[in-house]
Amino acid sequence: MDDATKCVICGRDNDCALADPETPAETECWCVRETFPAELIARVPDADLGQACICRRCLRESEAKSQQS
Ligand SMILES: [Zn+2]
Numbered sequence: 466m467d468d469a470t471k472c473v474i475c476g477r478d479n480d481c482a483l484a485d486p487e488t489p490a491e492t493e494c495w496c497v498r499e500t501f502p503a504e505l506i507a508r509v510p511d512a513d514l515g516q517a518c519i520c521r522r523c524l525r526e527s528e529a530k531s532q533q534s
Contacts, residue, residue, distance in 0.1 A: 472520035473513040474505075481518040495521065502527055 469484035471477065482494035496518050505519060505527040 469517040471517055472523055473509045473517045474519055474523045477520055477522065479518040479520040484518065494518075499524060502531060504531070 470479060470481065472479040479496075481496055482488045482492045483496075499521075501519060501524060505524065506514075509519065
């Protein structure tokens, strides 16, 4: 996967402000304020790690799962 605007887990738009070259550098992406749990990052294929952001949807799903257990 070489598209930084797509989520590395589900392939949907990740809404990452930093992935868009049109975005001014001082713009803070939503992902900067979020914490990505290790178990979510572990689901990212090694080849895609660091290539693109995980989307909000996958982050929320991961949080919901960790709250259930
Ligand atoms: Zn996703």
